[in-house]
Amino acid sequence: MSPQVQQRVYVVDDDQGMLDSTVWLLESVGLKALPFTSGRAFLEACDEHSQGCVLLDVRMPGMGGLNVQxxxxxxxxxxxxxxxxxxxxxxxxxxxxxxxxxxxxEKPYNEQLLLDSVQHALSHVPAAAQSDPRLQLVQDRLASLTPRERDVLLPLVRGYTNREVAEQLDISVKTIDLYRSRVMKRMQADTLPELVGMAIAAGLVDALQLRDASR
Structure with missing residues (x-):
């Protein structure tokens, strides 16, 4: 991963004072900070090829942080x-x-805590996203998932059973079985370990924080 990719941080906050101070903090340690006062402005300026990490305020007029996510x-x-x-x-x-x-x-944030979090996030940006066509295919398949399919994918690749996922999402095991089948098909994964490998490669999950995924 190149240093240029590591240093790019998008800061999205409608509070101009907070935005300015956060940008100053990031630039004071040599990071490249790109400020935006709204979620829509950020989304208009970036696409699926943008790299770095995003500092995102939750509550903003028009489009909140969770909607931006x-x-x-x-x-x-x-x-x-x-x-x-x-x-x-x-x-x-x-x-x-x-x-x-x-x-x-949480705001008001501890400056060092924020910087540590940013550096950690930047160090986990998928390094081969732009160079490995196989990873790009995986990311394209992930992008094709519906929100509910994504809700099912994440706990599955973290090692939760179908029944546990059903309890988490408050839907039936039979429905989870259906969504799991659809996720496997969309991701073109023949086995659950293959699906887990894709999720790790795309940076969705940390390989060191998985439960035992064997069934």
Whole structure:
């Protein structure tokens, strides 16, 4: 992974004072900070080939951070997302992490904590995203998944059983079986370990934090 890719951080916050101070903090340690005052402006400026990580405020006028995260996922944008918010209630945090957030930091934030989180996220950006056509194919398949299929994919590749996933999503095991079959077909995976490998390669999950996925 090149240093240029590692240093790019997109900062999305409608609070101009907070935006300016965050940009200053990132640039003070040599990172490239790109500021946006709205989620729509950020989405208009980036595409699935953009690299780096995103610092994203949760509550913004027009389009909140969670909706921006959903739009990124739909468009196949694989950049790690770090949420920064003064409203870190449990349902918001759970939804953010279920959708793949790298971290969730409360305002007012500790500067070193934020910098450590950014550096960690940048170090886990998929290195071969632009150079390995196989990984690009995997990312294209991930982008084709519906939100519900994505909801099923993430716990499956983390090692949860169909019954456990059904309990998490409050739907029947039979429905999970159907979604699992659809996910396998869309991802063109013949086995669950193959699917897990794809998820790890795309940076969706950490190989060191998986449960035993054997069935």
């Amino acid at each position: 959903d739009a990124m996922r739909t468009r196949g944008m694989q950049m790690p997302v770090i949420f920064v918010s003064g409203h870190a209630d449990v349902p918001i945090v759970v939804r953010a992490f279920r959708a793949g957030a790298a971290d969730f930091i």
